[in-house]
Amino acid sequence: MNWSVPRIPLDTWCDAALDWLTEALSGVTRAISHSVSDWIAELTTLLQAVPPPMIILAFGLLAWRVSGWRLSIGSMLGFAFLWNLRLWDPMVTTLVMVVLSTAASIAIGLPLGIVAALNARTWRVVAPCMDMAQTMPSFVYLIPAIPFFGLGPVSACFATVIFAMPPTIRLTALGILQVPGELTEAADAFGTTRWQKLVKVQLPLALPTIMAGINQTIMLSLSMVVIAAMIGAGGLGREVWSAIQRLEAGRGFQAGVAIAVLAIILDRITQQVSRRAQPR
């Protein structure tokens, strides 16, 4: 077969774009990355210095507040189990990463989701980007992350946010679009401004859906910890990763279980928050 149509040089283009971006931005991004990663490290050390029982108790209280004693006892047992496995410090590192990635995802995803819901054109741009972000193998984000942010937790957070943010955007937009037309019409009829309508009617009614999106974002962040460990994120992900490299099945399994336990605890707690947001 003789192909006369020339190949589209997508790879060359990407390289060129990346080179250009690195040239133009990496000075700034690396500087930011430095200070942020220092800050993350400090925060992590600080939390690791707190006696584990206090953190366990704090989670127990939180779980009790949002749900009840069952969830409270369950999560305290879960954390105690991780402590017992001597995985406390990696767990804290991972937790900090997940919390920061989730916070960043919400900070970017929530406004983006709101705008996408209210403006069809934005939605048409954002939707395919999200599809790409979620279907592209997540290793691919790691490659450009390194020239910008260097090895370490900031690159890991960056890759995690890109991968984990789409559910927050998608479900925020969905939640707002799902508000019954009659209710937005009622808000209009009483002379609300766009902002009043958003804050008093649309967001409160979309809240359960938005919380479900945030829950998914947390889960996806956790699923990224092993991949993030490849670029120096540390934590439970590194436990798994180094176990794989040394073919230590037991240790790898143990770290995997630890990630699963953490995931379940975070999932149950955020699900309860989402359920409590349900209007009656």
Add this chain to the structure above:
Amino acid sequence: MTALVPFNFDIGSAASPSIKMPGVKTAEKRTALIEVQDVSKVFGDRSAEALTMLDAGEDRAAILARTGTAVGLNHVSFDVAEGEILVVMGLSGSGKSTMLRCLNRLIEPSSGTIRVRGADVTAMAPAALRDFRRHSFGMVFQHFALFPHRTILGNVEFGLEVQGMAKPARRDSAMRAIELVGLKGWDARYPSELSGGMKQRAGLARALAADAAVLLMDEAFSALDPLIRRDMQQELVELQRRLQKTIVFVSHDLDEAIALGGRIVLMKDGAIVQVGTAEAILAHPATPYVARFVEHIDVASVLKVGALLAAVPIVLRSQEDPAEAANRMEAAGCGNTLVVDAAGRLLGRTDIAALRRVPNGQGLERAVRSCARVAATASVKQALPVVAAEAEAVAVVDEDGRLLGTIDRVGIINALARRSANPEAAS
């Protein structure tokens, strides 16, 4: 022998029962609060083209086929008087909701003007329009549209909150509105805890809270069961009388329109086919469509007693001499008759024998016994049991108790027979 007519207005003869009833104000005389002039609405992208076709008199189907735009309103004009209940009626898809939503521009009219108290709503900039919606319109929705995440109080105070009213003041106003609709004690509940009827009371309170002059109600009672519905209709009429609101009420139910008792705007395919009171529409349907629309209506519930009055041959005054009165009656050949006081208010009934029994020097009141009476504003249906129970013609009185005339079985039967046989023949 001249019939004594102690009234300050004419009683028409039995043959022409067209009577001006005092106290029944004609809406047309009052000032117009809302003026809708030549408003059209087409839904779709090619609205300019559709509008020209509409102006050229093409019909809905042709416009839909050619341009793919749906005609919602076709050159609609009418006025709403201050303090009246105007009912917009028509079959499903006739454009009632579109009409109502054009009034506060929830739907943007494609052409025409709408004025409220002289202000051109159609020309308002967004900020002015918002202000207008906050202060001039209250709206009630078919499926309540209560905010599920707010308590009843939170729902009712919504409009005031949007206006930026301080919390204590808006709480007070909201609580008053809640009390007004009979929901006292339910303010802390959530909408999901209320029955349909109560939800709509809350919806009504929310619309009333801002004390807007106009209430827009889109099939507000259609989702309620018939009994609750009738209660709500009565209460709305009651509230309207008390608060003097102007109400535009969309309904597809003629019985409801009659119960609310105002003028009716009848729509078909986005255009108005007739405007008038239920009685007038029933009596003179403008088109066969209207005639068909009203043919199932229970005439007796629409027809007012005041329209069927018969004159009383002899009416006695309380200060007359009993013996003389008896003589007069004998001469006129009537055995008993009605007695009024100096102001024309009905006192009761008397007969010749009773008059003759009055001792010399005593007043005529001695011979008067109480008698049945119906209000001129009552429907024939309401009067029927009273008329059926009485041997004689029943006295008809106005709001102040003044005698207007009488109504009897024969008159009622004649009226009903005439109107249901052929509505157009009735006067």
